[in-house]
Amino acid sequence: MPAERREVVLTEEGPVLVSGPVEIVLPDGRRVTADRPVNALCLCRRSRRYPICDTSHRTRTREDS
Amino acid sequence: MLSATVPPPVTSPSLPRPRGPVSAAVLDALRGGPVRVDVSGADPYGDDVQLALHCCYELHYRGFDGVDDDLEWDPALLAVRGDLERLFLAALRADVEAGADVAAEVDALLVEPVGPDVGGVSHHLRRDGELWQLREYVVHRSIYHLKEADPQAWVIPRLPGPAKAALVTVEHDEYGGGDPDRMHARLFADMMRELGLDDSYGHYVDSVPAETLAEVNLMSMCGLRRSLRGALVGQFAAVELTSSPGSQRLVRAMRRLGCGPAAIAFYDEHVEADAVHEQIIRRGVLGPLLAAEPGLAADVVFGIRAYLHLGDRLGERLLDCWSRGASSLRGDTVGA
Ligand code: FES
Ligand SMILES: [Fe+2]
Numbered sequence: 001m002p003a004e005r006r007e008v009v010l011t012e013e014g015p016v017l018v019s020g021p022v023e024i025v026l027p028d029g030r031r032v033t034a035d036r037p038v039n040a041l042c043l044c045r046r047s048r049r050y051p052i053c054d055t056s057h058r059t060r061t062r063e064d065s
Numbered sequence: 066m067l068s069a070t071v072p073p074p075v076t077s078p079s080l081p082r083p084r085g086p087v088s089a090a091v092l093d094a095l096r097g098g099p100v101r102v103d104v105s106g107a108d109p110y111g112d113d114v115q116l117a118l119h120c121c122y123e124l125h126y127r128g129f130d131g132v133d134d135d136l137e138w139d140p141a142l143l144a145v146r147g148d149l150e151r152l153f154l155a156a157l158r159a160d161v162e163a164g165a166d167v168a169a170e171v172d173a174l175l176v177e178p179v180g181p182d183v184g185g186v187s188h189h190l191r192r193d194g195e196l197w198q199l200r201e202y203v204v205h206r207s208i209y210h211l212k213e214a215d216p217q218a219w220v221i222p223r224l225p226g227p228a229k230a231a232l233v234t235v236e237h238d239e240y241g242g243g244d245p246d247r248m249h250a251r252l253f254a255d256m257m258r259e260l261g262l263d264d265s266y267g268h269y270v271d272s273v274p275a276e277t278l279a280e281v282n283l284m285s286m287c288g289l290r291r292s293l294r295g296a297l298v299g300q301f302a303a304v305e306l307t308s309s310p311g312s313q314r315l316v317r318a319m320r321r322l323g324c325g326p327a328a329i330a331f332y333d334e335h336v337e338a339d340a341v342h343e344q345i346i347r348r349g350v351l352g353p354l355l356a357a358e359p360g361l362a363a364d365v366v367f368g369i370r371a372y373l374h375l376g377d378r379l380g381e382r383l384l385d386c387w388s389r390g391a392s393s394l395r396g397d398t399v400g401a
């Protein structure tokens with residue numbers, strides 16, 4: 001048992017915030033490390049750096065001339 | 066991490082060249098002359114005032130070569146700084162619409178405009194920027210990024226407990242999480258050298274226009290004045306909330322233009338880091354700060370809008386110069 005429970009914060013709009021360092025195991029077995037004190041992991045699946053959030057979950061507005 | 070290689074000795078930058086009577090008078094005072102500075106009638110956004118302010122603020126960061134460090138607390142020079150700040154602040158308060166709805170302001174920043182007609186410097190650089198333009202962009206940014214996170218560090222003791230702890234979490238990340246080689250200022254310097262630019266602190270001050278200095282002066286002003294702590298947090302929030310998508314565009318610009326790994330690494334790091342910093346600033350800093358000091362809401366909005374306002378001014382200058390094929394820098398100092 002770890003001495004202290006780690007906090008995992010589910011956000012409304014996008015990522016889950018996980019305190020690091022952590023190792024993420026993907027379905028294909030690939031391992032990704034996230035070593036920041038706080039890491040944003042993508043839940044929206046739109047990140048180009050999945051499983052790391054890159055703010056692709058944000059609302060987009062089209063601007064046309 | 067604590068066993069990092071011995072860094073080169075610290076050197077202070079040399080004094081910049083004056084840009085008018087106000088900055089000339091401040092520079093004279095820094096060389097040990099009498100403090101005789103009259104700011105009345107000066108253009109708050111102009112080169113003269115912004116360079117004078119920059120020089121006053123640098124005393125609090127690295128100082129200048131050959132300038133007495135104790136001038137940082139010289140009452141006469143501090144009075145000059147106060148006069149310059151009143152001028153700058155009055156212009157910003159007049160040009161920035163007041164508001165107090167921080168949540169609405171944040172929501173607006175989190176919407177990403179997309180499409181072929183979206184304006185802005187990073188959009189331009191991603192789409193069809195040229196290498197000389199990218200290098201100029203990095204020169205402008207060097208005034209801040211070579212001391213990245215320093216202006217915001219001034220606000221730490223001014224924040225209540227939870228907001229302070231969260232802001233320090235972000236600052237710690239900006240400072241490399243304890244690893245000097247990962248400090249964002251260091252990553253920026255590595256990028257500069259790879260792009261063939263001089264990474265010594267203050268090297269390009271003479272090359273950058275008032276618009277560039279004004280952005281950083283806003284940070285220093287809000288950081289050094291406790292009364293503007295709300296504005297500092299707003300300014301920091303505006304950076305952290307908008308940086309990630311902008312950094313992604315710069316990564317794509319760098320790749321398209323065939324830049325090397327250090328150039329890509331700086332903005333690449335900011336895509337991921339600032340996706341996290343956004344969350345920490347919103348949840349950990351803005352929320353608790355406004356709960357503890359609700360009266361700061363208007364200043365937070367002011368900080369956000371003032372920063373965007375100055376960013377727009379700089380962006381317009383860059384795009385205007387570049388659309389004419391002209392350099393956005395003063396003189397031909399980069400050899401780009
Ligand atoms: S949750 Fe942020 S990119 Fe998917
Ligand atoms: Fe950074």
Ligand SMILES: [Fe+2]
Nearest residue numbers: 305338339342
């Ligand atoms: Fe950041």
